[in-house]
Amino acid sequence: MVTMPLPIGQRLHARQLQTTLQVIKKIGEGTQGEVYLVDGPQGYQTVKWYKPEQATPDQQDAIAYLVRTGPPYGTAGKRFIWPLDLVTAEGSKQFGYLMTRIDTQRFAELGEVWAHLKPVPGISALCEISYQLANSYRALHLSGHCYRDISAGNLMFDPKTGDVLICDNDNVGVNRQSHCQVWGTLEYMAPELIREESDPSTETDLHALAVLLFYLWVWHHPFHGELEYRYHCWDIPAKKQVYGISPIFVFDPYKTANRLPDDPDYTVARDRWAICPPALKALFIRAFTEGLENPGRRVTEGEWQNLFLSLKDHIVPCPWCRAENAIAENLPSVSCWHCKSRIPAPPFLMIRRPGGNSSLALAIGVALRSLHIAPGTGNENGAQEIGRVVSHPSIPGAAGIRNLSDSTWLVAFPDGTTSSVPSGKAVPLNPKTTITIDGISCTIMPPFPELP
Amino acid sequence: MPSPEEFLCAADTGLGWAFGCSRTGASHVQAHKPCEDAYALWSGSAGAEPCIAFAVADGHGDPRHDLSRTGAALAVDAAISELVTFHRSYADCNIPRLQFRAGFKIDFPRLATRRWRELVLQDVHREDPFPDGRTPKAPEQVFTRYGTTLLAVLVVSDTILLAQIGDGDLILVRPGGTIEFPLPRDPVLAGNETHSLSSTDAHLLWRTATIDRDNGGVLLGATDGISDSFNGADSEEFSVFVHSLVDRITTYGVEAVAAAMGGWLDRFSAIASGDDMTLVWACIRPEEHPDTPASAGEGW
Numbered sequence: 001m002v003t004m005p006l007p008i009g010q011r012l013h014a015r016q017l018q019t020t021l022q023v024i025k026k027i028g029e030g031t032q033g034e035v036y037l038v039d040g041p042q043g044y045q046t047v048k049w050y051k052p053e054q055a056t057p058d059q060q061d062a063i064a065y066l067v068r069t070g071p072p073y074g075t076a077g078k079r080f081i082w083p084l085d086l087v088t089a090e091g092s093k094q095f096g097y098l099m100t101r102i103d104t105q106r107f108a109e110l111g112e113v114w115a116h117l118k119p120v121p122g123i124s125a126l127c128e129i130s131y132q133l134a135n136s137y138r139a140l141h142l143s144g145h146c147y148r149d150i151s152a153g154n155l156m157f158d159p160k161t162g163d164v165l166i167c168d169n170d171n172v173g174v175n176r177q178s179h180c181q182v183w184g185t186l187e188y189m190a191p192e193l194i195r196e197e198s199d200p201s202t203e204t205d206l207h208a209l210a211v212l213l214f215y216l217w218v219w220h221h222p223f224h225g226e227l228e229y230r231y232h233c234w235d236i237p238a239k240k241q242v243y244g245i246s247p248i249f250v251f252d253p254y255k256t257a258n259r260l261p262d263d264p265d266y267t268v269a270r271d272r273w274a275i276c277p278p279a280l281k282a283l284f285i286r287a288f289t290e291g292l293e294n295p296g297r298r299v300t301e302g303e304w305q306n307l308f309l310s311l312k313d314h315i316v317p318c319p320w321c322r323a324e325n326a327i328a329e330n331l332p333s334v335s336c337w338h339c340k341s342r343i344p345a346p347p348f349l350m351i352r353r354p355g356g357n358s359s360l361a362l363a364i365g366v367a368l369r370s371l372h373i374a375p376g377t378g379n380e381n382g383a384q385e386i387g388r389v390v391s392h393p394s395i396p397g398a399a400g401i402r403n404l405s406d407s408t409w410l411v412a413f414p415d416g417t418t419s420s421v422p423s424g425k426a427v428p429l430n431p432k433t434t435i436t437i438d439g440i441s442c443t444i445m446p447p448f449p450e451l452p
Numbered sequence: 453m454p455s456p457e458e459f460l461c462a463a464d465t466g467l468g469w470a471f472g473c474s475r476t477g478a479s480h481v482q483a484h485k486p487c488e489d490a491y492a493l494w495s496g497s498a499g500a501e502p503c504i505a506f507a508v509a510d511g512h513g514d515p516r517h518d519l520s521r522t523g524a525a526l527a528v529d530a531a532i533s534e535l536v537t538f539h540r541s542y543a544d545c546n547i548p549r550l551q552f553r554a555g556f557k558i559d560f561p562r563l564a565t566r567r568w569r570e571l572v573l574q575d576v577h578r579e580d581p582f583p584d585g586r587t588p589k590a591p592e593q594v595f596t597r598y599g600t601t602l603l604a605v606l607v608v609s610d611t612i613l614l615a616q617i618g619d620g621d622l623i624l625v626r627p628g629g630t631i632e633f634p635l636p637r638d639p640v641l642a643g644n645e646t647h648s649l650s651s652t653d654a655h656l657l658w659r660t661a662t663i664d665r666d667n668g669g670v671l672l673g674a675t676d677g678i679s680d681s682f683n684g685a686d687s688e689e690f691s692v693f694v695h696s697l698v699d700r701i702t703t704y705g706v707e708a709v710a711a712a713m714g715g716w717l718d719r720f721s722a723i724a725s726g727d728d729m730t731l732v733w734a735c736i737r738p739e740e741h742p743d744t745p746a747s748a749g750e751g752w
Contacts, residue, residue, distance in 0.1 A: 005666070029664055031550040111557070114656035116647070117636055153554065185554040219656060221558075234559055235541030236551075264592060265566060268653045 002092035006036055006049055014040070014085040014098050016067060021047065021087065021098070030168075033096065047087050048170065049096035060086065063097045063170060069143075071169075076139035079132060081167045097170065107156035107165055110215060121159040123324040124315050128162025130213055131308035136166055137209055138301035141202045146175045148200040149184045150208035152215050175202050184208060186239050187221055191292055194244025203295040210287035210299055217276055220269035222288045225250035225258035249288035251281070275337040277311055277326040309358075313372070316363040318343050329359055332448045345447040347429055349401075352441045362389050362429055362444065364399060373440045386437070390426060400426035401435070410436040459710040462493035464502040466740070467607055468668065469706055470495070472506065472732040473713040477677060479726035488513045488521045489675050489730035490600075492528035494536060499543035504607040506732045507531035510620055510675040512599040512648060522575060523568075523598030527649055530567035531604035534560060535613075539606060549611070553662040556606075556613045561658035564604065564615070568649050572598045592652055599650035603673045607736055612671065615660045619646040619676040621685045625698045626669040627738070631691060634661040646676075668736035670698045677727030681720040697733070706735055 002010065010023040021040040028035040033050040050059060063083050071077035083097035108118035121129060133155070140147060149171045156165040184193070184200065190207035192198040214222045221228075223242050231238045248258035251273060260266040273281070283299050291298035315324050323338035333344050349360040351372055360372060366389045371382025386405035392398035402425070403409050409421040414432040421427050427435055431446035463469040476487035488511035495504045509527040511520025538560060542552050569591075576594055601618025614622050614634050624632040636659055638646060647657040672694065682690035701709050717729040 031548075031553055034664075111660070112636070114653075115636075115659050116657065117659075151554070153557075185558075186551060187554070187558055224562075233537060233541055234563060236547060239555075263566070264569070264595070264652050265562065265655050268656060 002089045002094065004049070004051065004094075005034055006089075010089065012038065012047060012087045012089050012096070014087050016085045017041075017098075021045070023047075032170075037101070038098075044101050045084075046099050046101050047096045048099065049087070050094060052094055055094040059170070060095055062173065063095075066169065066172060067097070072136070072139035072143045072145075074139065076132075076136045079136045079164050079166055080140070080169050081165055082169050102156060102165060102167070104156075106158055107163075108159050109156055110152040113159060114219065119159045121157070121162065123326055124312055125157075125159060125162040126216060127308045127312040127315070129157045129164055130216060131305055131312070132162065132164040133166075133212070134209065134301040134304035134308065136164065137205065138305065140172065141175070141205065141301065144175055145172050146200055146202045146205050147172055147208075148205070149188075150205055150212055151185050151188045152212060153185070155212065173200075186236075186243055188212065189243065190295070191244045191247055192295065194240050203298060206295070206298040206300065207287070207291065209301065209304070210284070210291065213304065214284055214288075217280065217284075218269050218272045220250075220266075220272070222249050222251075222284070223247050223258065224269075225260050227258045229261045229263070247288075247292055249285065249292075251285065252289055253285060254289075277314075278328070279307055280311065283307055309371075313358065313360040316343060316346055316361050317365075327361055329445070330448055347431060347447055348445045349435075350443045350445050352443075359445070362399070362401070364389055364391055368401060370405075373437050373442075389429070392428075398428065400428045402426040405437070407438060412436075459713060460491075460493050461710065462495040462504060462506070464495045464497070464504055466737070467495075467502050467504050467609075468734060468736040470504050470506050470732060470734040471706060471710040471713070472508075472730070473710065473717060474730040475714055475717040475721060475728065477726050477728040478718070478722040480728060485513075486521055487728045488524055489677075489728040490521075490524035490528045491673075491730050491732050492532045493732065494532045496536070497543075498536075498540035501539070501543040501609060503536070503539045503543075504734060504736075505532050505535040505539070506605050506673060506734060507535070508603045508620060508673045508675060508730050508732050510601045510618070510677075510728070510730070512601075512646075517597060517599035517650070519575075519597040520599050523572065523600040523649070526571040526575060526598065527568050527600045527602040530571055531564055531602055534564045534567050535604055535606040538563075539608060553611065553613070556615075556662060557660045560604070560613070560615050561617070561660065562655040564602070565617075565649060565655040565658075568602075569595060592650075595650040597650075599648040601646055601675075602649055605671060605673060605734070607665065607671070607734060610665050610739055612663050612665055612736070613660075614663070615658050617647050617649055617654060617658045621672070621674045621676070621679050623672045623674075623685070623694055624663070624669050625672070625694060627667050629695065629698075631694060632663075633685070634663050635659045637685075665736060665739045668738045670701060671734045671736055672697070673732040673734075675728065675730045677721065677725050677729040678717070678731055680727060681724030681729075701733070701735060709733075 005026050006023045012021040019041050021038040024037040024039055026034055027037050032054045033048050036047045038045055038047050063086050066083045067085055071080045071082035081099045085098045087096045087098050112118040113120055154168045188208040188211045190204040193204050227242050248255045250258055250260050260270055287299045311326055314326050316327050318325055318336040320341040321339040323336055325334055325336055325343055327334050329348050333342050336343055347362045349362055351358050367385045368387030370384045370386050387401045387403055390402050403421050403423050411419045411421050411427050412434040429444055431444055434441055434443045459471055459473045461471050470493045472491045472493050474489050474491055491508045493506045507528040509524035511524035513520050601620055603620050603622055604615045606613040616635050619638045622635055679685040679690050682693050721729050
C-alpha cells in the first residue's frame with residue numbers, strides 16, 4: 001500500500017519508458033496532488049502524484065492522451081513542462097506523471113518578483129516573456145488544444161533572459177471536446193465562462209492570456225478598481241459580479257465606473273500602466289472592452305506576438321541611468337520612466353519585408369537578428385545575430401552596423417554610390433543609407449526631428 | 453509587564469489547539485520600552501466548517517515607526533478579521549478547492565493590507581498622533597509611523613493557508629519530525645530592514661502558501677526575536693529548539709508547555725537577542741478521512 005506523502009525511496013514505474021524511478025523528496029504540492037523529485041535513468045526528474053480523489057480514470061486517460069500526443073512542435077512546444085509518461089506504483093490505484101525538472105534558482109514566479117525574492121524583469125525581458133507566452137499558447141491552440149487554466153500560477157520565467165516555462169499541463173485538452181476537472185481560476189476566467197454560458201475553449205484561453213499579460217506588465221488585475229474596492233465582503237458572488245456579470249476595465253476609456261481608487265494600493269498599477277507603450281495599452285483596452293462581450297474581438301496570440309516583437313525592437317537604454325525605455329519612431333524624444341531625463345530618439349532601420357515593414361531602433365549594442373529579415377526561418381528560432389550596432393573605434397559619437405552574418409551586404413549610400421560590406425565590416429549609421437541583406441531592403445532612417 | 457505564566461488559547465476539537473505567548477524583550481525592559489510585538493488567536497466555524505486562525509506581528513520599533521506597537525496590534529486584528537471573512541465567504545458555497553486556495557493567494561494580501569490601513573486611519577482620527585501641528589502631507593507618512601511585519605495562518609478542514617510580510621518564521625513540524633518552512637525566506641534588505649505593511653507596495657510584498665493539512669503537526673509562528681536567539685531559522689540550534697518544543701508538547705501536554713513558555717522566552721531574550729519575543733504554536737490534528745476515523749486521544 002502506498003501512502004501520501006510518498007515515502008522517500010518509494011519506487012515508481014514509468015509505464016511507456018519501462019523504467020523505475022525512486023522518490024528522493026517532496027518538493028511541492030497543489031490542489032490536485034504533490035510533486036516529488038525522483039531519480040531514474042534520465043537523472044533527476046519530477047513526478048506529480050495525484051491525490052486519491054483526483055486519480056480518476058478520466059484523469060488517467062487524459063494523461064495517457066497527452067503523453068501520446070506530446071507537446072506542440074518546435075521551440076514553442078519545448079516551453080511546456082509536458083507529461084512525459086504515466087507513473088504508477090505497485091499496490092496502488094493512484095498514479096502520477098513524469099516531467100522534466102525545473103531550475104527554480106533560474107526561473108521565477110511572478111509572486112517571487114513582487115516579493116523581491118527574484119529580480120524584476122526589465123522591459124526587454126518582459127517583451128520576451130510576453131512574446132514566448134503568446135508564441136507557445138499559439139502553438140498549443142494550433143495543435144487543436146486549449147489550456148483551460150492559464151494563470152500566473154502556471155508560469156515561470158527567467159527574469160534576465162525572458163525565457164518561459166509553462167507548468168501544470170495536465171489540464172490541457174482537445175478544444176471544445178474533452179472534459180476537464182479544472183475550469184481555471186475565477187480571476188482569469190472569461191465572463192461567458194463565469195456566467196456558465198460556455199465551456200473552456202481557445203477563446204476563453206485568450207481572455208486568460210490577456211489577464212496574465214496584464215498582471216505581468218501592470219502587476220494588477222484588469223477589473224480591480226472602484227467596484228472591487230467598494231465590496232465589503234469579497235466573496236464568490238462579488239467576484240462573479242466583477243469578473244463575469246458586469247466586468248469593467250479599470251482603464252476603459254469610456255466607462256469610468258471602475259477607475260483605480262485613490263489609495264496607496266493602486267499606486268504601483270497606476271505607475272506601471274503609465275509606462276506601458278501606447279501600442280500595448282491599445283491592445284489591453286481592446287482585450288478588456290470589446291473582447292469581453294465579443295470573444296471574436298479578443299486579441300489573438302499572433303497579435304500579441306507581433307506587438308511584443310515590435311516593442312522589443314524599439315527599446316533603447318537611457319543614456320543617463322541605463323533604464324530600458326520603449327521609444328516610438330514618430331517622437332523626437334521620450335522622458336525616461338526612471339530618471340525622467342530626456343532620451344533623444346535614435347535612428348531606426350526600416351526593414352521592408354514581403355509580409356510587411358518593421359523597424360528597429362539603432363541604439364549602441366542593439367542586435368539585428370535573422371528573424372528581423374526573414375521571420376520564421378533560420379536556426380535558433382530566428383535569434384541568430386546577423387548584425388550589431390557598434391561605436392566607431394576612433395570617432396566619438398559615430399556608430400555603424402557591423403555585419404555578423406556569413407553573407408555580404410550590398411549598401412547604397414545617399415549620394416548614389418554603392419559598396420559591398422563583407423562579414424566583419426560595418427556600415428556607418430548615415431541616414432538614407434540602404435542595406436540589402438539576403439534580398440531584403442533595409443533603410444537607415446534619421447531620428448524624428450525636434451520641433452524648432 | 454504581564455506575568456510569564458500568561459498565555460492565550462483557541463481551540464477546535466476537530467482541528468486542534470493554538471496557544472500564544474508574547475514577552476517584552478530584555479533590552480526593552482532595560483530601556484523601559486514596551487513590547488512592540490502582538491498576536492491574536494481565533495477559532496470558530498462558518499457553515500459548519502471549523503477553522504483556527506492566528507496572526508503574529510512585530511512592530512518595527514525605531515523612531516521612524518514610533519507607533520509601531522499600535523501598528524502591530526492593528527495588524528493582527530486586520531489579519532484575523534480578513535482570515536475569518538475569507539473562511540466565511542468560501543464556507544457557504546460549494547467552491548472547488550483550487551478556487552479556495554487561489555483566492556487566498558490572490559486576495560488575502562491585498563485585503564489584509566487594505567484592512568490594516570483602514571484601522572490605522574481610524575486610529576489616527578481617534579488618537580491624533582500628530583500633535584504640535586505636525587500634520588502629515590501624505591497617508592504614506594502616517595502608515596510609516598505604524599510600520600510592522602505580519603504573519604497570518606488559517607487552518608481549515610483539509611488545508612493550511614499561510615501568509616507573511618516581513619521577517620519572522622512560520623515552521624511546520626510534521627508528526628514524523630520533519631521540519632517544513634512553507635514560505636520562502638524573507639529577502640535580506642540593506643541595513644537590517646525588513647518588508648513592512650507600511651510600504652506603498654505592501655500588497656505585493658507578501659509571500660503566501662497553501663498546504664495540505666494531511667497528518668497535521670505543530671505549526672509555529674514566531675517573531676524574529678526567537679530565531680535570532682538561535683543564530684537564525686536555518687541554524688542547527690534553532691532546529692534543535694523546534695524539535696525539543698514539539699517533544700515537550702508531546703510529553704507534557706500543550707497546557708504545561710503554554711504555562712512555561714513565557715519563562716523560556718524571557719530567558720532566551722535575556723541571554724541572547726534581547727528582542728521582544730512572540731510565539732504562537734498550533735497543534736493541528738491529523739485530517740480525518742471518512743474511511744479512516746482518528747481514534748479518541750490520538751495525535752494532538
